[in-house]
Amino acid sequence: MNVSWPANRLKDDDSISPEEHTFLDKLFAARSDQPLMAKWVVQHKGKASFTRRMLVVSKYRCITLKPPGLGGKLKVSKDWSFLDLLKIQVEQSDTTTAIKAIFSGGRILHIDPGMHCADVVRTIQHRIHKLVDAFHFSGRPKFALPLNWDAFCTDMSDKDKLVEAFHACCDFYLVPFRGDIATKLKAAMDTTPSVADFEHCIVGMAETSKPADCGIALALLRTLQHSRHFHSVVVRGFPIGDDGISMAFQTLEQPHPVLSSIRLSNVLASRGGLQALESAAKTKHQSPSEWTLTSLDLSDNSKWAKESVVALVSALKAFPSPLRVLNLAHCHLTHLMPLVAVLAQPSWAATLRTLDLSFNPMDADATAGLTGWLSQVKVLQHLNLAGTGIDTFQVINALKRNAPLYKSALMALDLSYNTLKPTTAAALGEMLETTQSFTSLVLRNVKPALASPTLSTILSPWFQNPHFATPSRASDLALSLDLSENNLSGGGGTLLADLISRSPRLRRDVLKLNQCTLHDDSLDAIVVAVAQCDSLSALHLEDNDGSPPPKSIFFSSPAVLRHAPGDAFVKVLTKQVQLKELYLSNSHPQSRYPLALLRAVVHSLGTTNSTLEVLDISGNGGGDDVAKCVAAVLPKTSCLRALFWDGNHTTLAGFRLVQEALRRNQSLRIMPVPVQDTRRLLDRRDPQREALFAVLGSMCESIERNQATVETHEGPTGVMSSMVFRDDAYDKADVMRRSWLQSGPADLRQSWSRGLDALSAVPPSSDNNYTSHSVDA
Structure with a gap:
């Protein structure tokens, strides 16, 4: 040790x-953080x-404080995280035992703690x-x-180590530090x-993230970055930039990694982060x-420059x-041609199973390159x-x-928001006639309008x-069809119904017909x-008004208008078709379903045959x-496990009815806070706030009870274990x-608590001209 430390360096009253x-x-x-030790020391400054x-050793940092001047206070001198620590070195001489702490960036903390030197070192060792x-x-x-x-340190469980690292x-x-995130991380490990889904862990049931969430x-x-407990990392909507992206990719550098899937969607990815992928x-x-x-999912990182594409290809x-x-x-x-060139390599052609290039403009060269690749790809x-x-042709x-490929490998094709000419439809129909693997087709909002002959040619x-069509051959194959955002009111809906009725034994998974202007007939x-x-597992009929078009009102009998199509829904929900999900929500007042239909649907849930x-x-x-x-x-x-029914103009009396019914229900586990209807009631002159929030709180308690019961019997992952989760990029309601x-x-508890707190902050309305859409409570 070359430093000549001064003698009698510390005072007796230190x-x-x-x-x-x-x-x-x-x-x-x-x-x-929490301080563990504080001690006056002598620091060597060169x-x-x-x-x-004053040296302060906390759970996660080493901090030095300057002594106060005349009439002054302590001031922070150095504040260094243990995560930047590289080495602790003890230097002994005949007169002094000192500690040299070396941090990243060439930072050195050289101190003499006196007789407490060993205690300082052992405290840092433990941490x-x-x-x-x-x-x-x-x-x-x-x-x-x-x-x-050397200090003896007791070992911790993998979960506790992960939580300490996160802290x-x-x-x-x-x-x-947020304990709820740590709890979710530990649950995800099981x-x-x-x-590790960041949106689920950080945002939870909130609609949007906050700036601090980044x-x-x-x-x-x-x-x-240094954990080997997760097979997949999902980061969506957090502007983490190149620093965060680099950390995600550096996870792959550790020995014997288990991470197989990375999703970095809408995270401001650019050249720097992609270079970290190449380095890994x-x-x-x-x-x-x-x-x-x-x-690898890098979707929604818009406006990539040519340099970013080059970095990705590299x-x-x-x-x-x-x-x-x-x-x-x-x-x-x-600039898709360099990417297509990589995909055309024999190893990629024999391995790649899913490719999503949606909403990237393709010119003639990219089209030629991609179609050439499609004619050679194998799996x-x-x-x-x-x-x-x-x-598309x-x-x-x-x-x-x-x-x-199309007969035994290709399973799903999405050509939405593209031009689909009759010649293309005919070629697609020929392909679908002989395929043995194709089970999912998405044709949303295709141009020109999807005419009945075109629809028939394809389906x-x-x-x-x-x-x-033969059940013995298709034991594991169920078809999914999405024709949303196509106008099916001019006979298209009837034709689709005819095509479905001709193949009753065909196994179907999902049928999506959202925003198709379907009317009563x-x-x-x-x-x-x-x-x-x-x-049929799931039926989506959202934003379809379900009421007769103006002309048909004058040519249909009152009985038909009163019952159709409610009776048809009763047949679906009471017949053994194993329907598990039904979506009839509406986001526009002009497209609401009539009460007769809603009443028939809801009453069908009480039958013994219902599987919804x-x-x-x-x-x-x-x-x-x-x-x-x-x-x-x-x-x-x-x-019934999940019910979404907000926006139905429910009054306090209606909430009370549901509250009493929930006390006698043991299956419902998911029901969001009825924010729209509650806010509508709070906007009245006399909203009866206390009674309203008491009812909502009781409803939340009943749902929490049901979830806790399921968690006790099935574990934390069994609450919605039978649900099929579909990550739909088109419908925001599906994401919610x-x-x-x-x-x-x-x-659920956090969401209801947050929702009720936000609603309770709504000031009483002084608007005397408020007009209610439903009967007052």
Whole structure:
């Protein structure tokens, strides 16, 4: 040791005064940290310069404080996180035992704590041991100590190590530690496969994220950077930039990683972050078997420059093994040819199973390159080219030339928001007539308008395909069809119903007909046809008014107008078609479903044959009549698990009916706070606020009770275990419902608490001209 420390360096009265204790309390009051030790020390500042400092060792930091001047207070001198610590070195001489703490960036803290030197070192040792999961496997702090100074540290569980690492990372980014996120992380570790979904962990059931959430997202990314507990990381809507993206990709560099799927959607990805992906790939060239990444989603990172595309292509070329899933939707890529060249490599053509290039404009060169690739690819299962402006005729012809692909491999195709000419429809129909694997077709808002002959040309061969129509051959194959945002009012709906009724034994999974301007006649025909099917899992008929068009009012009998299509829904919900999800919500007043239909649907839930688990009738303005129907069936149903019914102009009396019914129901586990109807009541002159919030609180308690019961019997992952979660990029309502259906008891409690707090903050209205849409409570 070359430093000549001064003798008699510390005074006899170097204890911590009450004023200094008060200062420390205030310093840590706003932090997610806690002081463990405070001691006056001598700090070496270079050459023969020494100064007196207070050393504070906390759970996550080393802090030095300057002594107060005349009439002054303590001041923070150095504030360094343990996450930046590289080495602790003890230097001993005949007269002094000093500590040299070396941090990243060449920062050094050289101190003499006097007789408490060993205590300081052991305290830091204990803390580093607990934070072991926050460090890179090769970058953990080193300790150069006397042998008898090694501290004994008890081991912790993997979950506790992860929580401690997250706590330290929150402190590193100076954001508050949130226990609810830690709880969700520990629960996610128990799932198979384990998924770290940032939106679920951080935002929960809130509609939008807050600016501070970005710091928490960075802390969570740094926590997972050196973790081997998660198979998938999902980050959506947090502007983490290149620093956060680099941390996500650096997770792949650790030895024996398990991370196989990364989704970084709408995170401001650019060239710098993509270069980190290439760097991570190159670290595994010597051990390609340790490259575990099979799925990469960089969607919604808009306006990529050419340099970003070049960086992505360079990274993909460096992969030790190709991806199985690649999603680049909504990235506004204008230079697709280099990407297509990578996909055309034999290894990629034999491996890639899902490709999403939707809403990236494709010129003639990109179209030619992609269609050439489609004619050679071998195992592609899902292809999404929605909104690309691509020549769909060339796409279908390329698929037809690759018979092994479309007959036995390709399962899903999305050509929405593109031009679909009759010649293209005919070619698509020919392909669907002989395929043995194609089970999902999405044709939303195609141009020109989807005429009846075109619809028949496409769907008739598919529905009559012997491979799907014979149950013995299609035991595991169920068809999904999405024709949303196409006008089916001019006979298209009736034709679709006719096509469905001709193939009743065909197994169906999802039928989506949202915003198709379906009226009474066509809606009734479709629902009647569905009732004849052997199976259908989910039926989406949102934003379809279900009322007769103006002309038909004068030519239909009152009995027909009163019952159709409500009777058809009764047949669907009481017949053994195994329908589990029904969506009838409306976001526009002019497209509301009539009360007769809503009443028939809700009453069907009380029958013994009903298998419905999810029902959405929100936004239909049915008034308290809907609440009465819901209250009547809740004690009877044992299947209904999720109910969305806000926006029905329910009054306090209606809420009270549902409240009493919920007390006798044991199946309903998901029901969002009825924000719209509650706010409508609060806007009245005399809203009866206390009674209203008491009723809402009681409803929440009943739902929490049901969730807790299920959690006790089925575990935390079993609350909605039978639901099929679909991540739909088109319908915002689907995204909202998905977050609800994946929620647990803690999420529901937090959402209701947040919603009620926001509603209770609404000031009483002084508007005497308020007009109610329903009967006053």
